[in-house]
Amino acid sequence: MKILSDIAALLTGMWITWKHMFRRPVTIQYPEEKRQPYPRYRARIVLTRDPDGGERCVACQLCSAACPVDCISMQPTEDTDGRRSAEWFRINFARCIFCGLCAEACPTLAIQMTPDFEICTRDIMDLVYEKEDLLIDGCGKSSHYNFYRHAGIGVTQPRGNGAEELPPVDVRGLLP
Amino acid sequence: MPKLIIDDIPVEVAEGTTVLEAAQSVDIPIPHFCWHPALGKAGACRVCAVKMLEGPVKGIQMSCMLPVQEGMVVSTTDPEAVAMRRAVIEWLMINHPHDCPVCDEGGECQLQDFTIAGGHGIRRYSGKKRTHVNQYLGPYIEHEMNRCIQCYRCVRFYQEYAGGTDFGVMGSAGRVYFGRFQEGQLESPFSGNLVDICPTGVFTDKTARFRARYWDYDMAPSVCPHCSLGCNTTPVARYRELLKTVARRNEAVNDWFICDRGRFSNSVVNDPLRPRRAVVDSRETGVAEALEALQLRIRDIEEQYGPGSIAVVGSSRMAQEAAELLPQLAHRIGAGALCFSTTRKEQVETLALLELLSAGRSASQQDVRNSDCIVIYGCDPLNEAPMMAMAARQAWRAGAKVYLIGQGISLPCEVTECTALEDVPLAEAERPIIICNVSVRVELLDKLQESHSHLKIAGLFPAANSFGAAQVMRETGAISLEEALADGEIKGIIAIEADIPAALLDGIPFVAALDWLAAAAVQAAQIVIPTTAWVEMDGSYINYEGRAQQFSKVMNPGVPIKGLDPNGHPPHSHRTVAPGGEALPAWQLLATLIKLLDDDSRGLS
Ligand code: SF4
Ligand code: SF4
Ligand code: SF4
Ligand code: SF4
Numbered sequence: 077m078k079i080l081s082d083i084a085a086l087l088t089g090m091w092i093t094w095k096h097m098f099r100r101p102v103t104i105q106y107p108e109e110k111r112q113p114y115p116r117y118r119a120r121i122v123l124t125r126d127p128d129g130g131e132r133c134v135a136c137q138l139c140s141a142a143c144p145v146d147c148i149s150m151q152p153t154e155d156t157d158g159r160r161s162a163e164w165f166r167i168n169f170a171r172c173i174f175c176g177l178c179a180e181a182c183p184t185l186a187i188q189m190t191p192d193f194e195i196c197t198r199d200i201m202d203l204v205y206e207k208e209d210l211l212i213d214g215c216g217k218s219s220h221y222n223f224y225r226h227a228g229i230g231v232t233q234p235r236g237n238g239a240e241e242l243p244p245v246d247v248r249g250l251l252p
Numbered sequence: 253m254p255k256l257i258i259d260d261i262p263v264e265v266a267e268g269t270t271v272l273e274a275a276q277s278v279d280i281p282i283p284h285f286c287w288h289p290a291l292g293k294a295g296a297c298r299v300c301a302v303k304m305l306e307g308p309v310k311g312i313q314m315s316c317m318l319p320v321q322e323g324m325v326v327s328t329t330d331p332e333a334v335a336m337r338r339a340v341i342e343w344l345m346i347n348h349p350h351d352c353p354v355c356d357e358g359g360e361c362q363l364q365d366f367t368i369a370g371g372h373g374i375r376r377y378s379g380k381k382r383t384h385v386n387q388y389l390g391p392y393i394e395h396e397m398n399r400c401i402q403c404y405r406c407v408r409f410y411q412e413y414a415g416g417t418d419f420g421v422m423g424s425a426g427r428v429y430f431g432r433f434q435e436g437q438l439e440s441p442f443s444g445n446l447v448d449i450c451p452t453g454v455f456t457d458k459t460a461r462f463r464a465r466y467w468d469y470d471m472a473p474s475v476c477p478h479c480s481l482g483c484n485t486t487p488v489a490r491y492r493e494l495l496k497t498v499a500r501r502n503e504a505v506n507d508w509f510i511c512d513r514g515r516f517s518n519s520v521v522n523d524p525l526r527p528r529r530a531v532v533d534s535r536e537t538g539v540a541e542a543l544e545a546l547q548l549r550i551r552d553i554e555e556q557y558g559p560g561s562i563a564v565v566g567s568s569r570m571a572q573e574a575a576e577l578l579p580q581l582a583h584r585i586g587a588g589a590l591c592f593s594t595t596r597k598e599q600v601e602t603l604a605l606l607e608l609l610s611a612g613r614s615a616s617q618q619d620v621r622n623s624d625c626i627v628i629y630g631c632d633p634l635n636e637a638p639m640m641a642m643a644a645r646q647a648w649r650a651g652a653k654v655y656l657i658g659q660g661i662s663l664p665c666e667v668t669e670c671t672a673l674e675d676v677p678l679a680e681a682e683r684p685i686i687i688c689n690v691s692v693r694v695e696l697l698d699k700l701q702e703s704h705s706h707l708k709i710a711g712l713f714p715a716a717n718s719f720g721a722a723q724v725m726r727e728t729g730a731i732s733l734e735e736a737l738a739d740g741e742i743k744g745i746i747a748i749e750a751d752i753p754a755a756l757l758d759g760i761p762f763v764a765a766l767d768w769l770a771a772a773a774v775q776a777a778q779i780v781i782p783t784t785a786w787v788e789m790d791g792s793y794i795n796y797e798g799r800a801q802q803f804s805k806v807m808n809p810g811v812p813i814k815g816l817d818p819n820g821h822p823p824h825s826h827r828t829v830a831p832g833g834e835a836l837p838a839w840q841l842l843a844t845l846i847k848l849l850d851d852d853s854r855g856l857s
Binding site: 134136140149152153154207227229238240243245247 | 350351352353354378380381384385396422423424425461462463464467468813814819820824
């Protein structure tokens with residue numbers, strides 16, 4: 077009997093509506109009332125530092141390649157100690173959709189999402205963040221990783237002294 | 253022609269082809285590192301494994317080492333072959349550093365591609381990695397030995413293909429090391445090809461170190477402008493800065509490689525001294541206004557000094573499109589002279605060599621590589637057109653004899669020194685070629701060609717489009733600037749991408765310069781209009797053999813973003829034209845100027 081099942085469906089919907097009328101509302105009166113998002117909430121992006129205080133970002137351009145709206149741009153450069161870093165690094169938050177793909181792509185854990193979503197301004201140009209606006213003083217969500225301790229190019233330690241490395245070979249050695 | 257079946261696709265290829273090439277010919281890619289079309293096989297990396305199902309050999313085989321034979325049935329997807337390739341790649345990666353984010357090869361790395369393609373995604377080996385100390389190899393090439401996978405491509409190229417002696421392989425077993433015996437600049441004039449040939453990031457271009465990634469590059473097929481050979485290149489730009497140049501394959505021309513001059517001469521395009529804005533009487537202005545001012549000034553000069561008082565000067569470095577428009581401009585102005593060369597000697601020599609080659613006898617670089625008898629006649633290929641010396645070396649490697657007539661010339665191959673052309677047994681050779689330059693005595697070669705009908709000539713010209721400019725010269729009766737200025741009638745010079753010695757410009761009341769280089773004429777000119785460099789426009793050059801080759805626009809003209817803003821990052825303002833981005837190709841400026849002059853003479857303006 078189709079008519080009976082239709083009535084049943086109507087009543088079920090009705091029942092759910094009625095049930096919620098007597099529950100406590102989830103709506104809050106923002107901005108008078110605020111709620112702290114979860115730590116993994118995806119909002120304003122930061123660039124973090126490694127545990128030794130160095131800039132984590134190596135300007136590898138993976139985040140800018142991963143970004144579906146192309147709002148990240150940067151220029152890599154070589155520091156005097158051989159470290160690869162960003163000469164400038166820009167995120168246009170007017171365009172960013174906070175998808176988190178950049179943070180997922182980052183091999184050094186440099187770029188991270190924070191729960192700070194309140195970045196609206198009246199002048200849209202203020203939403204163009206440069207490196208000095210993005211760089212924070214801490215490690216963010218991962219407190220121990222330092223990419224250069226594992227890379228082979230020898231920046232934070234002499235070549236051959238990295239975490240998984242043997243000392244450099246003596247190419248003129250005669251031993252087999 | 254043996255027939256075989258690869259992955260159910262029947263293939264028929266020439267005798268001596270390897271299974272790997274046969275598979276490539278039907279678009280079946282097989283991962284490989286050590287095999288390279290220009291270097292041949294080495295069997296060093298073991299990654300091109302396939303399974304032979306039927307035929308004279310059976311089981312897992314290295315496809316790069318195996319010549320095809322009738323009746324072979326090959327599978328590249330057999331589980332055994334796939335497992336073998338995956339295992340080999342995993343071994344190759346055991347010592348590989350955790351470097352991709354800080355490696356300039358990343359994104360254009362064969363090792364990355366084939367590691368993923370081979371199915372090795374996650375590292376299982378947790379032991380320690382062997383490491384190496386790098387060497388300083390000069391200002392052009394960066395060395396990072398930890399990334400080496402021992403494919404031997406570099407040393408095979410450097411020593412065998414290019415004839416270099418100061419770079420090789422040292423050590424044994426897991427310690428093999430590719431470098432120089434002692435640190436120092438690589439001596440070969442072809443050393444830059446190590447960057448292209450190494451499938452990993454051991455050798456990277458130091459001049460473009462940490463500048464950009466492959467997926468952000470502005471790239472287009474182009475032609476090298478640094479000598480008359482016209483080797484095919486792919487220049488790479490980013491943020492209006494020409495970063496590097498890599499070789500582009502053209503079998504008939506440079507094949508796989510280019511010389512270091514062609515690769516590392518990128519800074520001229522980024523030069524801060526380049527004329528970027530139009531200038532009229534020391535005042536910066538727009539290009540359109542400057543063209544109008546030029547048109548008025550042309551009329552003024554003619555009124556003041558009479559008709560025929562202006563010389564239109566081009567050059568052999570301008571693109572052919574502009575060279576072809578110069579006679580039209582000269583005609584509209586009623587110019588007293590049209591010049592493409594500075595001295596009379598240059599003019600006569602270039603035209604004479606053009607006559608000699610126009611007979612359909614000029615030799616391409618491929619002809620040189622396939623020749624069996626090469627005569628280097630009074631020229632220095634290694635300095636004038638380095639890839640020509642490389643081509644001669646390839647012929648020598650294949651068994652050709654190379655004869656040298658001339659003093660103090662070194663070549664990357666064994667030569668037999670002679671004193672005269674008569675000493676060379678040209679008649680015995682099947683594909684003889686004489687390599688010469690514009691200073692050659694043309695009558696001599698002309699005579700020789702009559703008696704040796706199969707003789708070909710590679711005549712090296714001084715600049716990228718000398719051949720094309722010489723053709724226009726010949727058709728229009730252009731004269732040299734020296735001759736044009738001799739009687740003192742010329743009172744105005746319009747120099748279009750022309751390298752005129754400052755002395756010749758002295759005492760000329762009016763000079764206008766259209767150029768992208770800060771040439772002497774630009775310094776002396778009252779009106780300067782910026783043109784685009786070859787990488788900033790579409791155009792063509794005609795190379796030494798008369799081969800017209802097109803090049804495409806790689807980047808937009810303009811001051812590089814680097815250094816534009818004192819805050820270190822790009823400006824926060826919007827504009828439609830980049831700073832210094834008003835430059836136009838010379839042909840476009842010439843066409844506009846011709847139209848302005850036409851309108852003016854018809855009373856339209
Ligand atoms: S992916 Fe990470 S390390 Fe690479 S450029 Fe982006 S923030 Fe920097
Ligand atoms: S050579 Fe290739 S795989 Fe190795 S670090 Fe460089 S980009 Fe990565
Ligand atoms: S340096 Fe590069 S080309 Fe040479 S053997 Fe190693 S990986 Fe191959
Ligand atoms: S040989 Fe000449 S055309 Fe070829 S790359 Fe070198 S400079 Fe350029």
